[in-house]
Amino acid sequence: MDFVGDVRCSVGESPLWCARQAAWYWVDIAAMTIWRLDAASGRLASWQTTEKVASIALTESGGLIAGMESGIFSLELGSSGMAAQRKLGAPPGGMGPGMRFNDGRCDRQGRFWSGTMFADIAANRPLGNLHRYTVRDGVSAPVVSGLLVQNGLAWSPDGRTMYLSDSHPQRQLVWAFDYDPDDGVPSGQRLFVDMQTLPGRPDGAAVDSDGCYWICGNDGGCVLRFTPDGKLDRRVDVPMLKPSMCSFGGAGLDTLLVTSIAVGKTEGDVWAGAIVMLRPGVIGVAETPFPA
Template sequence: MKADVAVAAENILGECPIWCGRTQTLYWVDGRAPALHALDPAGGGTTRFAMPETIGSICLTEKGDLLAAMTTGVFRLSRGGVLGAMVFAREADQPDNRFNDGRCDRRGRFWVGTMNDKARIATGNLWRIGPDLAATRMAGDIIVPNSLAFSPDDRTMYLSDTYRHEIHAYDFDIDDGTLSNRRLFADLHDRPGRPDGSAIDAEGCLWNAEYAGGRVVRYRPDGRIDRAIELPVSQPSCCCFGGPALDELYITSARQRLSPQELAAQPLAGALFVVRPGVRGLPEARFAG
């Protein structure tokens, strides 16, 4: 499988690609040169909307706008890049924390993690924000939360701690929105890459971007890797399925902390890539609040 360049974006930290089936638009963010990006694949046009602070992730909503998980809180965000009301503020007792990866479950709840942005210490938490805007802490002791994804049968949730080099799986109760039976799903300690953002395909396999590893790998539900997509950049960061048939895999990447020599060797660092992996994804769930 060969990854093509969809947008030569030069993102500092491209993250969280999301496909909107209603508008046939791909959204993603640049976390560190904070911005929301939108791509119309049919027409080829892209739009960039600057954000006022670091942005970790976005999600679609039933109302037609977005949620944006940023440094100080989770906000409503129009498709035109206008920041609206705050939905949930970061932890008052952790002023160095910011919001990072997030994803909606199929009951319209937004799950989002926080991380310490000043030091790689385990002050982060996983939060569940319900349609009524009530927020519940679901897990703690996290350094960098990533890889949030839900299995097609809504019985498993995945979550990585990037700086612990591990992806964990939880039993997930879709009715109650609760987690149990945390277990190790993938151990990356013996690999150069660390587990970053993920996507689930229709067969229940987890596609994970290995940051600093230069590839995206596909895990079967039992944790075995059955294929990998090698990329011309070292820092793939996240992926999602898109396109009218959900048969295209979009992959964001980063160029942060690369030396001038590394950037010269990776002129596509920070680009948005696309590949046809031979499987389909699932429609992205939307926040119901």
């Protein structure tokens, strides 16, 4: 297991691998920062945004699409240290004061998905919705509603199963859905994993080429792997108590990069906010870029 420099993120999230650039990206939500790690040189670069950026995905044109505080944005990362931001259409209904987007990624066809949440988690307000964004249709109406802390988005290798979690301490659930890759509509919501009795709350996730679902156990200091039928078959401990999201990448898609959170850390969590890379012995699935 390797640490990524001496980086410490307040709220590290949304890691992804860009094969074209041979580079990793992730965000620090609270610091309004996008990070980039060049895999060959180990060189780190960062860009600031003007509002919190919670989730990013690659675009075919070489930029990023992002779920942010006030909507879905296109981001270009130049040499100035500031990301060039362009809002993509109107924000969805229900984006009132205190709301923001959270976890997000593209499905296997390149549609961008992200969910909203009420930022004050302690308020216990189930106002979050899951939305789909395409150039043709803009931001969809809520596809899944009543979420406290939307998280854990991922798709099976064939794109026909969608996963979604709710990280809130009152929920700690992961659901699976049947997914129609042609129209991008999930159906048949069902319980995949109840993490109330497992270490950590279900945060960000990834899927490997065997169809197994890897999810960070936030507050549990581990990443858990579940088989497609929802059985826990592996636990990988990490040095940070609050791992937040994981993603497969590297030249062989055999490296798992894990972000973490320093906000609310306990006294003994000396690695809070660190970024680590490990090789779990499996291969991931390449992310599909957004067609723009």
